[in-house]
Amino acid sequence: MPTLDNVSSATAAFGDKRAQLLRAAARCFNEKGYSGTSLKDVARLLGLTDAAIYYYIDGKQQLVYECYLHAADIGAHALECANTAGGTGLEIAHRYFSLHVAALCGDAGPVAIMSEIPALLPAHREDILARSRRHSRQFEAVLRRGIDDGSIIECDVRMTGNAIMGAINWIPKWFHGDATTAQHIEASFPDYLARGLAS
Amino acid sequence: MPTLDNVSSATAAFGDKRAQLLRAAARCFNEKGYSGTSLKDVARLLGLTDAAIYYYIDGKQQLVYECYLHAADIGAHALECANTAGGTGLEIAHRYFSLHVAALCGDAGPVAIMSEIPALLPAHREDILARSRRHSRQFEAVLRRGIDDGSIIECDVRMTGNAIMGAINWIPKWFHGDATTAQHIEASFPDYLARGLAS
DNA sequence: CGGAAATTTTAATGGGCATTAAAATACGGC
DNA sequence: GCCGTATTTTAATGCCCATTAAAATTTCCG
Numbered sequence: 001m002p003t004l005d006n007v008s009s010a011t012a013a014f015g016d017k018r019a020q021l022l023r024a025a026a027r028c029f030n031e032k033g034y035s036g037t038s039l040k041d042v043a044r045l046l047g048l049t050d051a052a053i054y055y056y057i058d059g060k061q062q063l064v065y066e067c068y069l070h071a072a073d074i075g076a077h078a079l080e081c082a083n084t085a086g087g088t089g090l091e092i093a094h095r096y097f098s099l100h101v102a103a104l105c106g107d108a109g110p111v112a113i114m115s116e117i118p119a120l121l122p123a124h125r126e127d128i129l130a131r132s133r134r135h136s137r138q139f140e141a142v143l144r145r146g147i148d149d150g151s152i153i154e155c156d157v158r159m160t161g162n163a164i165m166g167a168i169n170w171i172p173k174w175f176h177g178d179a180t181t182a183q184h185i186e187a188s189f190p191d192y193l194a195r196g197l198a199s
Numbered sequence: 200m201p202t203l204d205n206v207s208s209a210t211a212a213f214g215d216k217r218a219q220l221l222r223a224a225a226r227c228f229n230e231k232g233y234s235g236t237s238l239k240d241v242a243r244l245l246g247l248t249d250a251a252i253y254y255y256i257d258g259k260q261q262l263v264y265e266c267y268l269h270a271a272d273i274g275a276h277a278l279e280c281a282n283t284a285g286g287t288g289l290e291i292a293h294r295y296f297s298l299h300v301a302a303l304c305g306d307a308g309p310v311a312i313m314s315e316i317p318a319l320l321p322a323h324r325e326d327i328l329a330r331s332r333r334h335s336r337q338f339e340a341v342l343r344r345g346i347d348d349g350s351i352i353e354c355d356v357r358m359t360g361n362a363i364m365g366a367i368n369w370i371p372k373w374f375h376g377d378a379t380t381a382q383h384i385e386a387s388f389p390d391y392l393a394r395g396l397a398s
Numbered sequence: 399c400g401g402a403a404a405t406t407t408t409a410a411t412g413g414g415c416a417t418t419a420a421a422a423t424a425c426g427g428c
Numbered sequence: 429g430c431c432g433t434a435t436t437t438t439a440a441t442g443c444c445c446a447t448t449a450a451a452a453t454t455t456c457c458g
Binding site: 031032033034035036115116118119153155156158159160162163164165166167168169170171173174184185187188189191192193194195196197198 | 230231232233234235314315317318352354355357358359361362363364365366367368369370372373383384386387388390391392393394395396397
């Protein structure tokens with residue numbers, strides 16, 4: 001039984017299949033909710049038996065946790081990249097939208113919607129909530145920066161951030177992986193979301 | 200055992216408690232998902248036993264169905280009211296945002312997020328999906344009208360509509376009924392969402 | 399107060415699902 | 429072709445939950 005450490009060892013197979021598992025789980029969770037998907041559902045997508053999943057991961061709780069962790073990473077990474085490139089607040093926001101949306105529609109996906117946080121184990125829940133809050137605060141900081149530099153209209157950054165996060169978070173609910181829709185999303189979302197911010 | 204018909208009969212009590220039940224269920228569903236909430240969870244909110252729920256409704260399936268039906272009605276009604284008042288496409292859209300958001304935050308709520316459609320019985324699912332699709336198409340028609348009359352910028356109405364619906368649909372996920380937050384939502388969302396549409 | 403209708407509870411029943419252990423199979427190096 | 433390890437399956441186990449029927453309680457009208 002290989003551990004997580006030897007991802008780069010002789011067998012990339014284990015790590016690969018584990019990643020496949022996480023993606024299959026995210027897809028199921030988005031369609032039917034965490035509680036609504038049985039491990040048998042996830043297993044079927046991989047051509048496996050439900051019990052086989054335990055070879056790759058500790059249990060269902062660990063599965064959601066890692067899915068949510070991945071989702072949080074995707075968002076945090078997009079915002080971080082957008083920030084380091086610099087520019088006005090509006091430019092950073094627009095770039096963040098593009099990066100996050102592209103990640104949601106790209107190979108990293110499907111990314112799990114964090115829709116059943118109360119179902120997490122307490123320790124996991126607090127971790128995920130902390131990451132989620134941090135991401136919101138950091139995005140609000142971008143908005144405030146834009147207001148200060150005059151690129152973004154004066155607004156309630158908390159509420160405007162919530163609106164934007166809703167639009168983005170909802171994507172995995174209706175986007176199911178076809179490439180042409182992905183293009184439409186990437187072509188429309190960032191522009192629309194940023195237009196509502198412009199001063 | 201009163202039927203649904205005598206809502207206005209001697210006992211408004213039955214209808215009232217039934218409405219309470221639907222609201223409690225919507226709250227639970229939004230927090231923990233449909234599959235994640237047991238009837239005991241819903242019952243506890245009302246100070247009842249799980250079995251008592253069956254006095255008011257046929258079962259869990261019927262409960263979600265009616266919650267989703269209510270959610271669909273809220274949205275359809277908001278759009279209909281916004282439409283009949285007339286004006287440019289942009290004005291109608293803005294009015295619709297205000298009405299829908301106010302309904303989500305007001306006494307009609309909590310309104311259930313339609314997040315576990317696959318869990319519905321086939322007949323219920325098709326009904327809800329049809330309503331959902333119709334609502335989307337009607338909103339896209341408003342956008343097209345705005346593009347035609349010049350009030351709304353040229354855009355992919357399908358994608359822009361998806362972005363907007365996401366922002367609105369996500370509200371019940373983080374809004375939990377306090378009045379001051381409701382005011383902030385109603386003051387921020389319609390303006391932000393409409394600003395992204397303006398030509 | 400008394401009794402019928404309304405409301406709620408207690409007490410089954412059965413099914414689905416996460417989880418586990420042991421057995422079976424696939425697979426790569428020698 | 430053979431052996432040990434990796435992978436998967438089969439076969440339990442036990443819990444939680446939706447649902448139901450019957451009993452108990454409340455409500456309210458005469």
